[in-house]
Amino acid sequence: MYPALLWEKLPDNRVRCGTCQWFCRINEGQTGVCRMYRNDAGALFNLNYAKISSLAVDPIEKKPLYHFHPGSKVFSLGSWGCNFHCRGCQNWEIACPEDENGLRYSREILPERAVEMACQSGSAGIAWTYNEPSVWLEYTLETARLAKAQGLYTVYVTNGYASEAQLDAIGPFLDAWRVDVKGFNNQSYRKIGRVQNYEGILRVTERASHKWGMHVEVVTNIMPCINDDDNQLRGIAEWIAGSLSPLTPWHITRFHPRRQMQDYPVTPLETMERALALGVAAGLEFVYLGNVGGNDSGDTVCYNCGQKAVKRSGYSARIMGLVGTHCRFCGTELNFRV
Incomplete structure (x- = not known):
């Protein structure tokens, strides 16, 4: 276990975690929503520090980041846990472990070694991805500090549910914020990830862009009957154009059935094209279609x-x-x- 950075002590040996927007109140011996922060004797500890579940050298375009060091390779690290529990998650084995047993099968890579490996791989930067990096704050923060000192760029591939305090802790050392905006109302977020308030995701993303100057790209996976209506798609596009920039890339990706959403259909191409048109009408200059194939919708x-x-x-x-x-x-x- 590793001491958590963001928490406060409560009466009766309870603690309040400040790492993400759940702000979990955790009883002694218990963990929060993400299962990666545990109350041990009235103090909060992180469980996945330096615990690696996934490692790869990826093209930066795979994140997807299209306007950030195009053509470069990025050293990609994942761990365990997530503060969402999305029914259609494709990485659910590591993002939503049923207990802490998965940590026993992790590869331990300390921050210094991670940076060394990134440099040896010929990568231009490091991305924390595969699971939610905001439940891995202590490790990503230390690794990001060391990476920046070595001239590497740094990337969060995130659901955006970090707290403002967490964003401000890592903000000086983070270059890119590739964020999922999964819908544009609370009902959709409850259906997709059991999250109660989506607006905090928008505020933290705006803060990443305006306060910390991070490069931001937004991804929306369009799910039939959940977030594919004009009001939500138009709302996302207008928020990007108005609150971030008309030059902020919006990646519209096609949903394919996963995990507990096997009964949902693949997103029709007509829906993808409608979303593209709504993005353009909102004033966005760079709207990209993902998971469609056979066209030039990924060109800039x-x-x-x-x-x-x-x-x-x-x-x-x-x-x-x-x-x-x-x-x-x-x-x-x-x-x-x-």
Whole structure:
């Protein structure tokens, strides 16, 4: 166990965790929603520090991040636990362990070694992904500090349910915030992840962008009969354009049945195209379709002159018309981090 950073002591040996927006009140000997923070004798401890469930060297486009160091490789680490319990989770074995037994089968990689491995792999940065990184704060924070000192970029692939205190702790050391916005009302979030209040996700994402200057890209997995109505899709698009930037990429991904949602259909292509149109109508300049295949919806096209800046095929990216963060043909700023 590793001492938790964000918590307060309550009467009767209870504690209040400050790591994410559940702010769990935890009795002695118990864990919070994520199952990765436990009250031991009236103090809070993290259980998954340096516990690695998954490790890979990925293309950055796989996260997906399309406007962040395109074509680079990223050292990707995952652990155990999540503060959501999504019925359709594709990584549920590590994200929603039934108990702490999974930790016994983890590979231990301390922060110094993780950074060393990232450098040896030829990766340009480190991403915390596969499970929810916000329930791994103590480890990701220390590793991010060391990674930045070595010139590596840092990425959270997150559901956005971190507390503001957690965001502010890691903010100086985090470069990119790739966030899921799963719907645009509380009803959808309850159906998808048993979460009560989605608006905190929007506020923390705005804080990541405006206070900490992180590069933000948003993903929405469109699920039939849950978040595929015009009101929600338009709401997400207008929030991105108005509260982040019209140049913020929005990745619209196609739902495929998983876990406890096997009875739901694959998202129709017509729904994907409708979402794309709603994004464009809201003023978004970069809307990408994912999990559809067979088209050029993953290419980055300059919104000013129409020339192709980045050509993508699967997870590979070929830079064709980009100079720094600008279009090579007309000089327009395209909101890249390179």
